[in-house]
Structures are given as C-alpha cells and as structure tokens.
Amino acid sequence: QKEVEQNSGPLSVPEGAIASLNCTYSDRGSQSFFWYRQYSGKSPELIMSIYSNGDKEDGRFTAQLNKASQYVSLLIRDSQPSDSATYLCAVRSIYNFNKFYFGSGTKLNVKP
Amino acid sequence: DAGVIQSPRHEVTEMGQEVTLRCKPISGHDYLFWYRQTMMRGLELLIYFNNNVPIDDSGMPEDRFSAKMPNASFSTLKIQPSEPRDSAVYFCASSRGGTFFGQGTRLTVV
Numbered sequence: 001q002k003e004v005e006q007n008s009g010p011l012s013v014p015e016g017a018i019a020s021l022n023c024t025y026s027d028r029g030s031q032s033f034f035w036y037r038q039y040s041g042k043s044p045e046l047i048m049s050i051y052s053n054g055d056k057e058d059g060r061f062t063a064q065l066n067k068a069s070q071y072v073s074l075l076i077r078d079s080q081p082s083d084s085a086t087y088l089c090a091v092r093s094i095y096n097f098n099k100f101y102f103g104s105g106t107k108l109n110v111k112p
Numbered sequence: 113d114a115g116v117i118q119s120p121r122h123e124v125t126e127m128g129q130e131v132t133l134r135c136k137p138i139s140g141h142d143y144l145f146w147y148r149q150t151m152m153r154g155l156e157l158l159i160y161f162n163n164n165v166p167i168d169d170s171g172m173p174e175d176r177f178s179a180k181m182p183n184a185s186f187s188t189l190k191i192q193p194s195e196p197r198d199s200a201v202y203f204c205a206s207s208r209g210g211t212f213f214g215q216g217t218r219l220t221v222v
Contacts, residue, residue: 098167104154
C-alpha cells in the first residue's frame with residue numbers, strides 16, 4: 001500500500017463550480033499535510049498546509065482534514081480555468097521531519 | 113532571490129552514458145532535496161542533505177545514482193551508467209521552513 005493515494009483523474013468541472021480533490025494516507029500517526037499545485041511542465045508549488053482536524057480556508061481554497069478517517073481534501077471554490085493543474089497531496093513522515101510522501105496527483109480541468 | 117536553479121532543463125542521452133544534474137539552492141536554505149517524478153511512481157524523494165551533509169539516501173534506486181553537495185550553494189546528482197528507465201523529471205528543492213522546488217531537469221535516456 002502506498003503511503004499517499006490520490007485519484008489520478010482527470011477531474012473536470014465547469015468554471016465557477018466547486019472542485020473537490022481527495023487524498024488518503026496510510027500512516028495513522030501522520031500529523032502534517034500539504035497540498036501542492038503543479039502546472040504542466042512546471043514545478044510543484046505549495047498552496048496549503050493543514051495540521052489539525054477540520055477546515056482551513058485560504059481565499060478560494062479550503063483544506064479539510066479527518067485524521068480518524070485518514071483523509072485530506074482540498075476544495076476550490078469558484079473554479080477558474082487558471083486552476084487547471086495537477087494537485088499533489090503530501091504527508092510528512094512521522095519518523096523523519098524532513099521526509100514527505102507525495103501522492104501521484106489529481107489532474108483538474110476547469111472548463112470555461 | 114532567483115529561487116532554486118537547476119541545469120540543464122532538458123537532457124537527452126544515450127544508454128550507458130554518464131549524466132550529471134546540477135542544482136543551486138536558495139541562499140540561506142539549509143536543506144536540499146533531490147526528487148524524481150514519473151507518471152507511474154509520482155514524486156519520489158531520492159536523497160536529502162542538511163548543511164551539505166547527506167542525511168537520508170534510502171530513496172536512491174541503485175548504486176548507479178550518486179549525489180554530492182560540496183558546498184552550501186551547489187549540489188549534483190549523477191547517474192552512471194544511465195538506463196532508459198531513468199527517464200524522468202528530476203527536481204531539486206531547498207528548504208528553511210518552507211520547501212521550494214526548482215524547475216526540474218527532464219531527462220530522456222534513449
């Protein structure tokens with residue numbers, strides 16, 4: 001079992017809709033979770049981090065964490081074509097503070 | 113700061129040849145990471161350094177891979193000999209708190 005699992009997509013949503021991206025992780029003791037956005041041919045860039053159960057909002061982005069169910073999600077409200085990218089979920093190792101496990105990413109397409 | 117700088121951006125080489133990828137981290141960052149990204153395996157950590165010292169190389173796939181960080185502003189990842197299955201995008205990242213990725217080197221081994 002991989003440490004971090006994501007549906008590869010593509011996930012297609014119309015412009016203005018809410019895009020919901022999901023991620024599950026295997027290590028129940030994990031404490032730190034991150035969402036990266038990666039445009040085609042570009043490097044990953046950090047957009048959100050979350051450490052506590054519940055929701056964390058930053059502009060149009062909301063990260064949700066449920067440690068009991070071992071899943072993390074990212075909601076993008078009012079989706080824009082510029083949000084079209086691959087979204088990577090990352091989980092920090094509980095044994096090594098500097099080691100992160102990445103999911104394979106979910107490709108999001110926002111259609112005008 | 114210009115960010116993490118990697119070179120070359122693209123590399124095409126023949127199987128069996130030596131390949132060297134280069135990275136200049138962000139000044140002041142004390143951690144440097146080398147990742148490999150493929151469609152099949154996603155983003156994998158190969159090795160990371162702290163203050164120029166290799167800390168964890170458990171992700172290095174084989175002895176054909178080696179990495180060095182001779183000083184705080186430069187690191188290399190070498191593959192010798194290269195094989196077609198090494199074809200991937202290799203990212204260097206540096207960190208002091210937050211992690212920032214370079215633009216990557218797309219390696220194609222034919």
